[in-house]
Amino acid sequence: MRARALLPTLVALVVAVAACGSDAGRAAPRRTVTVLAAASLTEVFGRLEQRFEADHPGVDVRLSYGGSSDLAQQIVNGAPADVFAAANTATMDTVAKAGLAGKPQVFATNELRIAVREDNPGKVGSLADLARDGLVLVVCAPQVPCGAATAKVTRDAGVRLRPSSEEPDVKSVLGKVVAGEADAGLVYVTDVHARKDKVRGIAFPEAANARNDYPITVLDRAPEADLARQFVELVRGQAGREALTAAGFQVP
Incomplete structure (x- = not known):
């Protein structure tokens, strides 16, 4: 009789221990x-x-x-x-x-740099060179920061650019230069640094007037x-x- 009386208690104890083990093994939500x-x-x-x-x-x-x-x-x-x-x-x-x-x-x-491939197919050496006829140039769209900086430096320098495309962000500009779809692009110092295995940066003094x-x-x-x-x-x-x-x- 006593053994029968203890049975429900033992069953409850086993269930409780199993439940605790299950909770302990469950990872906390990230x-x-x-x-x-x-x-x-x-x-x-x-x-x-x-x-x-x-x-x-x-x-x-x-x-x-x-x-x-x-x-x-x-x-x-x-x-x-x-x-x-x-x-x-x-x-x-x-x-x-x-x-x-x-x-x-x-x-x-951060500030702008001209990005070109190592062979510099457009023979770019200055900001003014980006306005040359026949040069395939990509820049950022004017509403994004790199585009706003581009607009400022070219306006201050009196240089009129005719880009083949205006990209939604600076990485898109860099990507076109790396892929050989453009002779040059205006990006940031840091973007040139990130892809120094594929491009080189050309500094130009006007960039100092548009630091971001x-x-x-x-x-x-x-x-x-x-x-x-x-x-x-x-x-x-x-x-x-x-x-x-x-x-x-x-x-x-």
Whole structure:
């Protein structure tokens, strides 16, 4: 009789232990911090993504790159994101004026370079050379930061360009030069650095008049605001500064 009385208790104990074992073996759900970043940040943010995930087990950094103006519009239109890093202050202002940016802080600067293949098929040596007849030139569309910088330097220098195409972001410009679809393109110092195995950069003095400041912010509607702040701290901290400098950026 006593053994029968203990049976329900033993069964309940076995079930409870099994349940605890099952809970213990179940992995905790991963958290995701979504970062929208200018295309020119692709390489350096890729390295910082790996650093952040290594320091934050269970966290996935989801990076989305593109032209800053397009990313800003996505944010204004309600795209869920935690961090926005733009290639100039004007595109960040679009987000700030919509009441969606926190306190943007400049973390890097960049400037234009002429990118050509190693054999320099167009024999380009200066900004003025980009206006030559017959030269196949690609630039960024005017609404994106590299396009706005291009417009400023050419206007100040009195050089009129006739590009064969205006691309949605700086990586698209670089890609056409690398693929041999263009003789030259206007990109950033950092883009030339990233593909130094395929292209070389030609500096020109007018570029100093159109340096781009890169601001970063935690977005006001960030689903993972705490992780977002930590990612921004990484970018602006020593590790971030070292990664940015190694990629060819200037840091404040």
